[in-house]
Amino acid sequence: MPEYTLIRADMSKHFSFDVKGIALKVAGEYYIAIDQSLSGDQLDMVYKHELSHILLGHLDRDIETAVKEREADEYAARMTDQEYKKLQEMAKTTLAQGGNPCDNVNVVKKRQNKSL
């Protein structure tokens, strides 16, 4: 699992469709953006799903969307609390809402290497 930057942002400002989380790879760096409104179980569910996309190499290979989503859901459902905690600690930076973090999402949302 590579290091990644966690971004909490108002996703509705940056996407024309409903998206709560996204995993991205930009210039070799991994990012997970999660809507700032999420908390508790909902946050954990989205966070685990996006972590799974990175873990399973979905940003590094060309895989059919339906397959990626199923695999990420399955992996997220099996993720132990211990693994989840460990993966959360691998976030090298956490960027709160506003300013720069949203720019990251904006720049890359049209690129190929993304998984919702």
Ligand SMILES: [Zn+2]
């Ligand atoms: Zn997904």
